[in-house]
Amino acid sequence: MQWLRPPVTGAAPVARMHHSMEGFNGRLVIFGGCNAEDERLSDIAIVDLDSMRWVSVTATGTVPKARDSHAAVVVCSYKLQLCTEINR
Numbered sequence: 382m383q384w385l386r387p388p389v390t391g392a393a394p395v396a397r398m399h400h401s402m403e404g405f406n407g408r409l410v411i412f413g414g415c416n417a418e419d420e421r422l423s424d425i426a427i428v429d430l431d432s433m434r435w436v437s438v439t440a441t442g443t444v445p446k447a448r449d450s451h452a453a454v455v456v457c458s459y460k461l462q463l464c465t466e467i468n469r
Contacts (some may be wrong), residue, residue: 387433388433389428389433389434389435390432390433390434390435391428391434391435391436391437392437393426393435394411394424394426394435395416395422396416396417397411397414397415397416398414398415398424399413399414399415399419399450400412400413400414400415400422400449401413401414401426401451401452401453401463402453403453403454403455403461404455405461406447406453407429407430407431408427408428408430409427409428409430410425410426410427410428410453410461411425411426411427411428412424412425412426412445412453412461412463413445413447413448413449413451413463414449415449420447421447421448421449422447422449423444423446423447423448424446425438425440426438437438442452445463448463451463451464452464
């Protein structure tokens, strides 16, 4: 086994930790987490695994509150369900 860092094009999201990431329809969907200043995030970042490109998204509806140390799961192959985070 060998670790690789494949080249990915497009505008990468800000570095983060304690985020959720789910595989979904050939994409990785990243939500929330904390940035280097330990501020909670509520953004979505997607990388398309076929093209190895970051994809910009604009979410509609009510934006979930910023969170970290949470879980997410794909439901019914079309919805990303966020679960509770650890209280800080």
